[in-house]
Amino acid sequence: MKVKENPTRLDITGTWKGIRMMMPLAVFTIAFGLAFGVAAVHQGVAGWEAMLMSLFVFAAPSQFAALEMWHSPLPLLALAAVTLAIHTRHMLMSAALYPWLKALPQRQQFAMVILLTDSNWAMALGEYQRGERNLGILLGGGIALWGAWVGGTAIGLAFGGGITEPERFGLDVIMLCFLLMIVVGGNPRAAMALPWLAAAASALMAYWWLPPYLHVMVGALTGGVVAVLLPGHWLRESAS
């Protein structure tokens, strides 16, 4: 028997629910924001630059990756390419939300994805599959994470400068550990071993022999291409 679907809604009650549901994770996000602030200080990035990034870019992996490239003069093209490669995944995430969002007028649809990140997307999609139709879950989750991220960054920027020898406390590896955690901590699948290996190897070779920063693009494309080629190859093997 098909359960009658509730209509899509967006209101304050749902938004509050989203904020409350995201609170436990937001505590972690404060810590990550703090780590970003500290890393920014020790990478020589100005406080206002880091703050603007957290306020408006609101995407931890791209912000951490940008720190790595924040030298004068800024490699704008490389920075854009890296940001694009990291964010193509958000394109898929918002695409997955389309069936839910399409009830809204287009302007509201676009406004709803401003605060879209991996965590509130995952939470909202999970609730959607359980029958929740209030989009406030998505919005509230985003608001909680954004507040935590911006607040954490501010704390990190304020206190990060007080440490003179960051290496002695292992503060220089925060960025590395964070990116590593995102890659392997999410949902590691054995099938990704080969694409990642190819990405690592090609990135390293590009790092040694190509102009600066191209290695990130080379690695990303190699990983993507290898992943697409793999299953087709396996399919052909098993078919013949």
Next chain:
Amino acid sequence: MSSSPVWQSLIAIMLMVAIAYGSRVLGLLIMSRVPLGPRVRLFVDAMSSSVLIAVITPIIVHGDGGVRLAAIAAGTVAVVMRNPLVSIAMGMLSAAGWRWWFT
């Protein structure tokens, strides 16, 4: 230290904002016209994690023992315990410990 001119930083940040928000909106625009195929999904999925791998690898290869130990510790904890905060804490602890003993 960063001595990049203000306008350059502003352009860079605006560029990041445009791309970050643009990709979120683009997904909706594409879906309102054509649904994405599984191969495109696979490519994008692999690419967005490979880009992080590509950033990390040279840091690990050219880093000192502390950096490498931190990578091993953080990676192991991330896979086994699935706890991001513990993962980063263990990485920092490993790096700090290594440098305490060997430098």
